Amino acid sequence: MIEVRQVTKTYGKKENAFLALDGVSFEIPDGASVAIVGKSGSGKSTLMHAMSGLDRPEKGEVLIDGKNILELKGRALDAFRAQKMSFIFQSFFVQANESCYNNVSLPLEIADVPVAERKRKVVRALRAVELLDKLNVRARDLSGGQKQRLAIARAIVNEPSILFADEPTGNLDSSTGDTIEDLLFSYNKANKTTLIIVTHDHDLAAKCDIRIDIKDGKILSVKEKAGSKSVSREAEEVVAK
Amino acid sequence: MRTADVIRRAGRSLQQAKARTLLTSLAIAVGGFTLTLSLAAGQGSREYADKLISSNVDPQSLIIAKDPALLGGGAAAQAGGLHDYDANAATTRGVGGSVSIKQLTQDDLAKLQKNSDLTDVRPLYQPVAKYIQIGDSDKKYTGDISQYNPNIRSDSAAGSLPLLGTDIGGNEVVIPQTYADRLGVAPADLIGKNLVITVAKPATTPTEQQINTILATEGTAGLTKLTQPETEDVTLKIRAVMKSSATTLSTSTSMQIASDQAKNLTDYTTQGTSNYQKYMIVTARAKKGINPETVKQDLKGQGFNAKTAKDLQNLLFTIVNILQGIVAGFGVLALLASVFGIINTQYISVLERTQQIGLMKALGMRSRDVARLFRFEAAWIGFLGGVIGAGLAWILGTLLNPWITDKLSLGDGNHLLVFQPVPVVLLIASLVLVAVVAGYLPARKAAKLDPIEALRTE
Numbered sequence: 001m002i003e004v005r006q007v008t009k010t011y012g013k014k015e016n017a018f019l020a021l022d023g024v025s026f027e028i029p030d031g032a033s034v035a036i037v038g039k040s041g042s043g044k045s046t047l048m049h050a051m052s053g054l055d056r057p058e059k060g061e062v063l064i065d066g067k068n069i070l071e072l073k074g075r076a077l078d079a080f081r082a083q084k085m086s087f088i089f090q091s092f093f094v095q096a097n098e099s100c101y102n103n104v105s106l107p108l109e110i111a112d113v114p115v116a117e118r119k120r121k122v123v124r125a126l127r128a129v130e131l132l133d134k135l136n137v138r139a140r141d142l143s144g145g146q147k148q149r150l151a152i153a154r155a156i157v158n159e160p161s162i163l164f165a166d167e168p169t170g171n172l173d174s175s176t177g178d179t180i181e182d183l184l185f186s187y188n189k190a191n192k193t194t195l196i197i198v199t200h201d202h203d204l205a206a207k208c209d210i211r212i213d214i215k216d217g218k219i220l221s222v223k224e225k226a227g228s229k230s231v232s233r234e235a236e237e238v239v240a241k
Numbered sequence: 242m243r244t245a246d247v248i249r250r251a252g253r254s255l256q257q258a259k260a261r262t263l264l265t266s267l268a269i270a271v272g273g274f275t276l277t278l279s280l281a282a283g284q285g286s287r288e289y290a291d292k293l294i295s296s297n298v299d300p301q302s303l304i305i306a307k308d309p310a311l312l313g314g315g316a317a318a319q320a321g322g323l324h325d326y327d328a329n330a331a332t333t334r335g336v337g338g339s340v341s342i343k344q345l346t347q348d349d350l351a352k353l354q355k356n357s358d359l360t361d362v363r364p365l366y367q368p369v370a371k372y373i374q375i376g377d378s379d380k381k382y383t384g385d386i387s388q389y390n391p392n393i394r395s396d397s398a399a400g401s402l403p404l405l406g407t408d409i410g411g412n413e414v415v416i417p418q419t420y421a422d423r424l425g426v427a428p429a430d431l432i433g434k435n436l437v438i439t440v441a442k443p444a445t446t447p448t449e450q451q452i453n454t455i456l457a458t459e460g461t462a463g464l465t466k467l468t469q470p471e472t473e474d475v476t477l478k479i480r481a482v483m484k485s486s487a488t489t490l491s492t493s494t495s496m497q498i499a500s501d502q503a504k505n506l507t508d509y510t511t512q513g514t515s516n517y518q519k520y521m522i523v524t525a526r527a528k529k530g531i532n533p534e535t536v537k538q539d540l541k542g543q544g545f546n547a548k549t550a551k552d553l554q555n556l557l558f559t560i561v562n563i564l565q566g567i568v569a570g571f572g573v574l575a576l577l578a579s580v581f582g583i584i585n586t587q588y589i590s591v592l593e594r595t596q597q598i599g600l601m602k603a604l605g606m607r608s609r610d611v612a613r614l615f616r617f618e619a620a621w622i623g624f625l626g627g628v629i630g631a632g633l634a635w636i637l638g639t640l641l642n643p644w645i646t647d648k649l650s651l652g653d654g655n656h657l658l659v660f661q662p663v664p665v666v667l668l669i670a671s672l673v674l675v676a677v678v679a680g681y682l683p684a685r686k687a688a689k690l691d692p693i694e695a696l697r698t699e
Contacts, residue, residue, distance in 0.1 A: 049693050052603070054602075054603060054692050054693055055693055074607075074608070075607060078602075078605045078606065078607045079605065080605070081603070081604065081605035082604060082605025082606070083605070085605070086604070087600075087603050087604070089600075089696065091596075093596055093597075093599075093600045093696070095597055097253070097254075097257035098253065102250075102253070106601070106604065107604050107605075109242055109243065109246040109250075110242055110601065110604050110605050110606045110610075111605065112242065112243065
C-alpha cells in the first residue's frame with residue numbers, strides 16, 4: 001500500500017516560488033494499476049519523483065507499506081529503491097553501447113544480487129519481453145519498441161513491488177505502444193506489482209484500475225474504473241477530507 | 242555494488258570511447274615511458290658502477306689525505322684570499338688563484354704505518370720525468386708517470402702482470418696501449434725493451450762565493466754546468482702493455498712503475514724543495530676482518546681524511562642519482578600535463594553520460610558507487626597508459642641496448658638500461674594512483690548529479 005499524505009513541493013524561492021504539488025493526498029492499494037493524468041507542468045512528474053523518493057518534498061509523507069520513505073537517509077533510500085522500485089521512461093534510457101544482457105543486469109548489480117542468480121533472472125526477464133534472442137546484441141541495434149521492451153525487462157528483472165512508467169508509449173507508434181501496454185498490464189496482473197503510469201494519454205489511462213487527474217499541483221479527482229474492486233473508495237475519502 | 246561489477250562497467254564504458262581512452266592514456270604513457278627509462282638507466286648505471294668498482298678496487302683499500310678538499314670531502318677553503326702560511330702545504334696555481342693543499346709529512350706517514358688496523362701504507366709518489374726514451378731510438382718523449390697500483394686489476398694487451406696485491410719489480414715498467422699506437426709498433430714487440438726515464442734535480446741558485454770559486458777553477462763552462470739542473474737516467478724494462486678497457490679504472494694514459502722506483506724518482510726531483518718527502522695522498526688497506534669504514538672514522542679523529550672503496554662507489558652513485566633525478570623530473574612534468582588531460586576527458590565523459598548516471602541513481606545506485614565508477618575509469622586510463630609507456634620503454638630499451646653499449650663503449654655484457662619487473666610494476670601502480678587522483682573531481686561531479694535533472698528529456 002502506498003499512502004501519499006499532504007505532499008507539498010515548491011520550486012524556486014520567494015516571489016518566483018512555484019507550487020508544483022499542493023497538499024496532495026491519496027492511497028494506492030497493492031497490485032493496482034494507476035494512471036496519473038495531467039498536462040505538462042501539472043505536477044504529475046514531480047508527484048512520481050516524490051513517490052519514488054528521487055525528490056524530497058518540503059511537507060507531507062509518502063508511506064510505502066507503512067514506512068515513510070521521505071524520512072529515509074540517502075543510503076537506506078537507495079537500497080529501498082534498488083529493492084522495491086523500478087522505472088520505465090519515455091526515452092527508454094537504455095545504455096546504447098551495452099549488450100541487452102548488461103543493460104538488464106544493471107539493477108541486479110546495483111542491488112547486490114549474487115552473481116549466480118543474475119543470469120537466471122536476466123534470462124527470465126528477457127524471455128518475458130521476448131528479447132531472449134537479442135541477449136548479446138547491443139541496445140543501439142534495437143528498434144524503438146525493442147528498446148522499450150528492453151527497458152521493461154530491466155525494470156522487472158529484480159521483481160520490484162512498484163513499477164513507475166513515465167509516458168512509456170510516448171515515443172512509440174500506436175501498434176508498438178499497444179504491445180508495450182499489454183506487456184505492462186499483464187505483468188501487473190500476473191505479479192501483483194503496483195503499476196504507476198504517468199501519462200497524458202487518456203486511452204492508456206482508461207485501461208488502469210485507478211485514474212488520478214492532477215492540475216496545477218492539485219488532485220482533481222481519483223476515479224476507480226468500473227468493474228474493478230472497491231480499491232479506490234478509501235482514496236476518494238482521503239481526497240474528500 | 243560490488244567492486245568487480247564497478248570495474249567491469251568502467252572498463253566497458255572506456256571500450257565504447259576507444260579513441261578518446263587511447264589518446265588520454267597516451268598522455269600518461271609519455272610520462273610512464275620517461276620514468277621507466279630513468280629507472281632503467283639509473284639501475285643500469287648503478288650496476289655498471291658497482292661492477293667497475295668491485296672488479297677493480299679492493300674493498301679494503303683506503304685513500305688517505307690531510308686536506309679534506311683533496312678528496313672532495315670538505316670545503317676547498319684554501320682557494321684564493323689571504324691564508325696562514327703552512328710550511329707543509331704545497332701551493333698550486335689554479336684557475337682563479339693559487340690553492341694551497343695540506344700535505345702528509347714523514348711524521349704522518351710514520352703514524353699511519355704504526356696504525357695496527359692498516360697494512361700496505363704507501364704514499365702516492367708523483368714523479369715528473371724531464372723526458373723519456375723508448376727502445377733504441379734517440380727520440381725524446383714526455384709522458385706522465387704513475388705508480389703501479391697492485392690493488393687495482395688491469396688487463397694486459399701483451400706481457401704479463403703480477404697477481405693482484407703484488408707490486409712489479411723495481412726495474413720494470415708497464416706502459417699503456419696508447420704508447421704502442423703512437424710508436425706504431427705492435428704491443429708484443431715492446432715487451433722486454435728498455436724505457437729510459439730522465440729526471441732532473443731542481444735547479445739551485447748558487448751563492449756568490451760558489452760562483453767565484455767555480456769561475457776560478459773551471460771557467461764559464463763550469464758555471465753553465467752549475468746552473469744547469471743535474472739529471473739522472475733510469476733504465477727500466479717494459480714488462481707489459483696495458484689494454485684500455487671499459488671496465489678497468491686504471492689510468493691508462495700514464496706509464497706505471499714500482500712504488501720503490503717512484504719513491505726514488507720523486508725524492509730525486511724534489512730534493513732541496515719544500516715538497517721533499519711530503520705527499521698529497523697515501524694509499525693503504527684495512528687489515529682483513531677490519532671494516533674500512535671504522536678505520537676511516539678512526540683516522541678522522543687523528544686529523545686525516547680518508548675515502549673507502551665504498552665512498553668511491555657512493556660518489557659515482559650520487560652522480561648517477563642526480564642524472565636519474567633530472568630525467569625523472571621530465572617524466573613527472575609529462576605526467577602533470579597528462580593529469581589535466583584526464584580531468585578534461587572525465588569531465589566530458591560525465592557530461593555525455595548524464596542520463597546514464599541519472600538512470601543508475603534512479604535504480605538505487607549509491608552516489609559513492611557512481612563516484613567509484615568514474616574513479617575506476619580513470620584508473621583504467623592510468624593502467625593502460627602505464628602499460629603502454631612502460632612496455633614501449635622496455636621493448637625500445639632492450640632493442641637499443643646493444644647499440645648504446647657500442648656507442649658508449651661500455652664493454653660487452655654491460656647494458657646502460659636495466660629493466661626490473663618490480664620497480665616497473667610499482668611505477669604502473671603509481672600511475673594508476675595518479676590517474677585516480679586526477680579523476681577525483683569529475684567523479685565527484687558525477688556523484689553529485691541530481692537524477693531528476695539528469696533524466697529530464699526536454
